[in-house]
Amino acid sequence: MKLDHSFAEELTLLGSEVKPIRLKNSRLAAFNHDLATELNLPSEWQHEIHLFKALYADDGALNRCSMAQKYGGHQFGHWNPELGDGRGLLLAETIDKQNQRWDLHLKGAGPTPYSRFADGRAVLRSTIREYLASEALHYLGIPTSRALCLIVSDEPVYREKQERAAKMIRVCQSHLRFGHFEYFYHSKQPQKLQSLFDYCFKYHFTEYTKVESPYLAMLEKIVHDTAKLIAKWQAFGFNHGVMNTDNMSIHGITFDYGPYAFLDDFEPTFICNHSDPQGRYSFDSQPGIGLWNLNALAQTFTPHLEIEQIKHALSSYEPTLLKEYSALIHNKLGLLPAASNGQVNSHIINTWLDLLAIEKKDYSATFRQLCQFDIFNDNQRLRDQFIHRERFDEWAKHYTLALTEQGISQTQRQTQMRQHNPHIVLRNYLVQQVIDRAEEGNFEMFHQFIGALKKPYEEIEAYQKFSAPPPDWGKQLEISCSS
Ligand code: AMP
Numbered sequence: 001m002k003l004d005h006s007f008a009e010e011l012t013l014l015g016s017e018v019k020p021i022r023l024k025n026s027r028l029a030a031f032n033h034d035l036a037t038e039l040n041l042p043s044e045w046q047h048e049i050h051l052f053k054a055l056y057a058d059d060g061a062l063n064r065c066s067m068a069q070k071y072g073g074h075q076f077g078h079w080n081p082e083l084g085d086g087r088g089l090l091l092a093e094t095i096d097k098q099n100q101r102w103d104l105h106l107k108g109a110g111p112t113p114y115s116r117f118a119d120g121r122a123v124l125r126s127t128i129r130e131y132l133a134s135e136a137l138h139y140l141g142i143p144t145s146r147a148l149c150l151i152v153s154d155e156p157v158y159r160e161k162q163e164r165a166a167k168m169i170r171v172c173q174s175h176l177r178f179g180h181f182e183y184f185y186h187s188k189q190p191q192k193l194q195s196l197f198d199y200c201f202k203y204h205f206t207e208y209t210k211v212e213s214p215y216l217a218m219l220e221k222i223v224h225d226t227a228k229l230i231a232k233w234q235a236f237g238f239n240h241g242v243m244n245t246d247n248m249s250i251h252g253i254t255f256d257y258g259p260y261a262f263l264d265d266f267e268p269t270f271i272c273n274h275s276d277p278q279g280r281y282s283f284d285s286q287p288g289i290g291l292w293n294l295n296a297l298a299q300t301f302t303p304h305l306e307i308e309q310i311k312h313a314l315s316s317y318e319p320t321l322l323k324e325y326s327a328l329i330h331n332k333l334g335l336l337p338a339a340s341n342g343q344v345n346s347h348i349i350n351t352w353l354d355l356l357a358i359e360k361k362d363y364s365a366t367f368r369q370l371c372q373f374d375i376f377n378d379n380q381r382l383r384d385q386f387i388h389r390e391r392f393d394e395w396a397k398h399y400t401l402a403l404t405e406q407g408i409s410q411t412q413r414q415t416q417m418r419q420h421n422p423h424i425v426l427r428n429y430l431v432q433q434v435i436d437r438a439e440e441g442n443f444e445m446f447h448q449f450i451g452a453l454k455k456p457y458e459e460i461e462a463y464q465k466f467s468a469p470p471p472d473w474g475k476q477l478e479i480s481c482s483s
Pocket residue numbers: 082083084085086087088114115116118119120121122247256258483
């Protein structure tokens with residue numbers, strides 16, 4: 001394994017050199033062996049002593065060139081140039097066997113020049129939330145940053161109450177955000193903006209340098225990947241909650257987890273972020289906000305692209321998102337997306353989602369139950385879940401007809417549907433239980449939940465406790481946004 005530092009060496013002026021600070025009584029609480037193996041990272045890092053040496057020793061492998069990146073961002077629609085890695089550090093890059101570059105980034109590393117008045121720390125609670133979410137989304141097939149390890153400590157940090165500081169090493173293709181480009185564009189530093197673009201073409205959009213308009217191709221690729229990502233969020237019922245442009249990755253991955261939620265009851269206007277009373281980042285606003293954010297990014301391409309080219313690139317967003325969403329939702333319902341019955345399928349999909357919304361049915365659990373839908377029987381158990389039985393009956397009549405006409409065997413359809421409708425979902429009430437235990441030093445449930453999240457479509461006896469929808473007390477938990 002070779003560690004590289006291309007960003008720190010070539011874009012030195014786009015950040016500041018900062019070393020990670022060791023926390024009081026640091027312990028390694030979790031290490032992602034699967035990810036370390038995939039990336040061919042040193043196996044010795046699974047041992048605290050070696051990992052901490054790499055992180056904290058003089059000239060350690062992971063602190064030799066560590067740096068905080070400068071960026072800005074549109075937060076809730078307002079431009080903020082004062083952002084940057086206020087508590088995160090890019091430690092190094094590693095290159096896997098497929099020649100893919102991966103950033104190793106330490107979150108909760110300590111203060112940096114971009115911390116403003118904050119402490120540079122991350123609390124255990126938010127670190128656990130990010131670790132679990134990134135594993136959950138990864139195993140659902142939703143592009144995301146990953147978590148390599150979790151470090152806990154006895155260092156007190158103060159949020160609404162006293163908590164403990166923690167750290168995690170986050171891994172993703174790069175930590176380049178829309179906000180990086182926006183910052184150097186809006187602060188009128190064209191040379192730095194150019195060096196950022198050049199860097200991207202050199203390391204991340206290499207194949208686009210060969211086409212006629214590399215900048216157009218790069219923008220189109222980001223539009224495409226973002227559209228597909230958000231389609232997946234919508235299909236799986238994931239609400240990110242803080243889609244500020246500094247939390248948007250140019251790689252179209254889920255990034256910077258905060259007060260996110262997987263939907264329990266299906267409420268399309270659900271807002272997981274309690275600091276967002278207007279619902280700018282509500283569940284059903286996500287597709288529109290994705291486009292808003294891409295517009296903000298696209299502005300930074302104006303030195304290289306004509307307005308018509310930018311409009312053209314952005315115009316592919318909606319059709320890409322709808323196509324991806326349609327494919328996913330067809331799979332979830334076991335419907336084949338044949339052109340001939342497209343309208344019928346759309347009607348079935350829309351009326352099913354209406355039914356879930358009107359009755360506030362649990363989004364994932366009801367889809368999972370639907371996998372057992374029996375075209376030869378009255379589906380009594382599913383039917384009984386609904387208050388408006390006639391409405392369900394009416395819908396079931398159309399659904400049965402559509403499934404019958406498709407002509408694939410019932411068992412085959414049911415099996416396929418189970419591969420698109422997770423049995424295990426990262427529900428906030430379960431995350432909270434994991435956090436409560438971890439705060440007492442008990443990580444057993446954390447590790448078990450990770451095990452369950454790795455196989456979200458399987459019904460494994462040992463993991464059944466992670467499959468239940470929330471009890472009433474566990475719905476719409478107030479998730480603190482401070483992290
Ligand atoms: P986030 O809400 O985590 O996306 O962060 C938004 C901005 O605030 C980024 O510039 C972060 O680096 C910064 N920030 C968040 N929390 C802290 C903290 N505890 N210390 C320093 N900077 C922070």
